[in-house]
Amino acid sequence: VIALTIMRVAAALAFMVSGFVKLMEPHENFLAVIQRFEILSGWPAEMMAVVLPWGELILGVFLLAGLWTRFSSGGLWFFSSMFSILSLNWWWKIGSPFSSVPAKQIM
Amino acid sequence: VKPAKVIAGVILVVISVALVAVGRYHFGPKGRLTFDPRTSSRSQGNPHAPIWVVEYLDYQCKSCALSVPIIHEFMSKHPGKVYLQLRFHPLPRAHRHAIRAAIYGECAAKQKKFWPMHNLLFEKQDEWGPSESPDAFFNRYAVQAGLDDQRLSACVDDPATKTAVMAERDEGQAIGVKSTPTFFVNGKMSVGVIGLKELLEAQSGQKGKEPT
Numbered sequence: 172v173i174a175l176t177i178m179r180v181a182a183a184l185a186f187m188v189s190g191f192v193k194l195m196e197p198h199e200n201f202l203a204v205i206q207r208f209e210i211l212s213g214w215p216a217e218m219m220a221v222v223l224p225w226g227e228l229i230l231g232v233f234l235l236a237g238l239w240t241r242f243s244s245g246g247l248w249f250f251s252s253m254f255s256i257l258s259l260n261w262w263w264k265i266g267s268p269f270s271s272v273p274a275k276q277i278m
Numbered sequence: 279v280k281p282a283k284v285i286a287g288v289i290l291v292v293i294s295v296a297l298v299a300v301g302r303y304h305f306g307p308k309g310r311l312t313f314d315p316r317t318s319s320r321s322q323g324n325p326h327a328p329i330w331v332v333e334y335l336d337y338q339c340k341s342c343a344l345s346v347p348i349i350h351e352f353m354s355k356h357p358g359k360v361y362l363q364l365r366f367h368p369l370p371r372a373h374r375h376a377i378r379a380a381i382y383g384e385c386a387a388k389q390k391k392f393w394p395m396h397n398l399l400f401e402k403q404d405e406w407g408p409s410e411s412p413d414a415f416f417n418r419y420a421v422q423a424g425l426d427d428q429r430l431s432a433c434v435d436d437p438a439t440k441t442a443v444m445a446e447r448d449e450g451q452a453i454g455v456k457s458t459p460t461f462f463v464n465g466k467m468s469v470g471v472i473g474l475k476e477l478l479e480a481q482s483g484q485k486g487k488e489p490t
Binding site: 191194195196197199200202203206207209212213228229232233236238239 | 283286287290291293294297298301302305306307454456457460467468469470472473476
């Protein structure tokens with residue numbers, strides 16, 4: 172139980188910090204990261220750039236507080252899985268997803 | 279769903295929103311993009327044009343080099359409708375020669391030879407980027423750009439030039455510029471080159487139409 176609590180608190184804090192840091196700067200900075208994966212563009216990408224950091228923060232807070240832990244951990248698991256898959260896909264195709272050069276320009 | 283849990287959830291959301299608001303007030307972007315008369319020698323186009331593009335760039339950034347033809351093509355398609363202003367935003371942690379390159383860019387601007395030097399710095403990025411000491415390359419580009427050698431040396435060695443470059447970078451950071459290239463098209467921010475074309479077309483009202 173103690174180990175699970177430590178893991179829950181650590182995961183919650185990691186997502187809270189990640190969301191909070193993104194919310195401290197213009198959403199366009201995170202939008203550029205989303206656009207780099209070349210899955211979303213236009214308003215869906217913009218909406219994702221605005222909503223996702225809030226999701227990370229609020230679900231992280233819920234997880235920390237022990238509120239709706241299944242829902243919040245499921246949501247955060249979905250976020251991290253999605254980004255892991257996209258990052259791996261990018262690495263497989265190009266190299267680092269955090270390179271400043273878009274894939275279409277490299278290929 | 280227990281009402282107590284819902285109330286606790288709502289309270290936590292409200293607290294989170296308040297903390298973000300306080301955080302943004304203290305750590306978030308300060309101020310807005312404003313006209314900067316110091317960059318007039320690094321500007322191109324009609325200052326009364328309906329589309330204003332301000333670019334924060336780093337000469338050692340690959341994406342910044344990729345943005346040059348995009349902007350050039352857009353300006354060619356919309357003659358007289360675009361005003362471009364370039365501002366330095368060197369990122370020395372990622373690009374060790376970025377500040378030095380910006381200093382040379384600034385010194386070229388002081389001699390009204392900014393654009394040829396700017397183009398050379400981007401064109402030859404792969405040449406000077408990996409070198410240990412890029413000054414020899416920069417000096418060669420300066421000759422090609424037609425800069426006065428003595429004035430260039432005095433300017434490059436003047437600590438005030440670096441101070442001005444760094445001040446420009448700090449001003450960019452204050453309005454939320456974190457990476458390069460960052461564009462402001464009529465005040466709307468766009469980071470990287472992927473969203474740039476979309477934003478330019480949206481601002482020009484020419485999306486989906488053939489250029490006239």
